[in-house]
Amino acid sequence: MKRRDLFKLGALTGATLLLPAQRLVAAATGQPHGIAAFTVPLRIPPVLHPYRRTLHTDFYHVTQREADVEILPGTTTRLYTYNGAFPGPTIRAVRGRQVVIHQTNALPVHTSVHLHGAHVAPDSDGHPTDLIHTGHSKDYRYPNTQLAATLWYHDHAHHGEAESVFRGLAGFYLIRDLYEHGLPSGKYDIPLMFRDIHLDERARVVYQAPDPGGRNIVLVNGVPQPFFRVAARKYRLRLLNAANDRAFKFALSNGANLVQIASDGGLLPATVTTPVVELWPAERAEVIVDFSRLPIGAKVVLRNQFGESDAAVNLLRFEVTRRASDHSRIPTDRELPDLPPLGLRNAVHRDVTVAFDPAQRHFTLNGKTFDPDRVDFTVRQNQLEVWTVRNTDPVGFAHNFHVHLVQFRVLDRNGAPPPPGERGWKDTVTVGPGQTVRIASRFTGYTGRYVFHCHLIDHATAGMMGQLEVVR
Ligand SMILES: [Cu+2]
Known part of the structure; x- marks a missing residue:
């Protein structure tokens, strides 16, 4: 018997041993995961410790690798992970202290790490074409000059991001500052x-x-x-x-x-x-x-x-x-921290239409799918931008609009003031079918190319993404 067939046999034997029991439990609990609700304790993702600290910077190592993780009790699932953890390890950053993460890609696919919601230079933003090829490493620098916030890091490799995130590549990145004093900690x-x-x-x-x-x-x-x-x-x-x-x-x-x-x-x-x-x-x-x-x-x-x-x-x-x-x-x-005045009078206005195109079977922004060689919007640094995002989707999909580099403000939703929970800083906003949402942002600190896209990440992978370039 060939080695490959032995493997198959082993797998099959394992499966036959496992399957009836799982089916029985599934039948008993009526749950897709086959276990009774509320019988497994919550896990808190591990907090990653820097391997080195200097006066201004915390240095971390992260290895992206496959790992067998117990999702269903008594069995394991092979996932893509950061450091073997699912969710990935939590990074706890302090406002004003820089974080440098040395990311090594030991996965079978190319990756790119995006720190979602972060104000960072383009070469640390995880642009979809700025890849860490299999077997290679890259340093990401995060200045943490923004307000305390719950950010998260996840994969962003062009055409691979949806599957890699689904297979496990996501973790928390928390920035703290003095405004949080007194909150549960x-x-x-x-x-x-x-x-x-x-x-x-x-x-x-x-x-x-x-x-x-x-x-x-x-x-x-x-x-x-x-x-x-x-x-x-x-x-x-x-x-x-x-x-x-x-x-x-x-x-x-x-x-x-x-x-x-x-x-x-x-x-x-x-x-x-x-x-x-x-x-x-x-x-x-x-x-x-x-x-x-x-x-x-x-x-x-x-x-x-x-x-x-x-x-x-x-x-x-x-x-x-x-x-x-x-x-x-x-x-x-x-x-609580006040929001700065907007200064809407001098804003530059742009329109973004998000829609599925049933004829082409494409997810599009302004009728186009993503092309990394095309710049959709050239944005002047420090200029206030007001974008009117319209969902004209004929199929009735909701789309969730995300812009890299900035935290924006939601001005209105279908012409009405946003609900109170959307009146602070946002980087991602839902635009339901038929809805129009206006957002205001200012691209400060860096020049270069960033993306904006739908964060129903299966749509982004399928092309629902555009590119902007910040210029002086
Ligand atoms: Cu979408």
């Missing part, structure tokens, strides 16, 4: 990455786009329907939608309010008390949840009102197991 400051995945009967990742109904397992920090034991006090939850296409509408099962304190680019100018927070792919929201009025033993489920099944609705169960002192506080609006 340390073990009460929890990053939560939400996404879905499609696993076959042997727990292997299936990537195909579109994939109607296939991505039916929803993960929180890489775990399906985890539980999380909390103290009866306030928590800061950093919600990130890292799904390729799926949207989430978060709410608590006891009807309690969420207090939203931050959007994509940092703290809001005023906190927003709301029963629901909606996030489309790549968007972030930070919320304070207060468990202090709940009795020990109380259980509260974080739900997704957009979910189509139990596994997609009931995301995470908080279980109040202990008392704890709490000196944290929710900032008053006076303590």
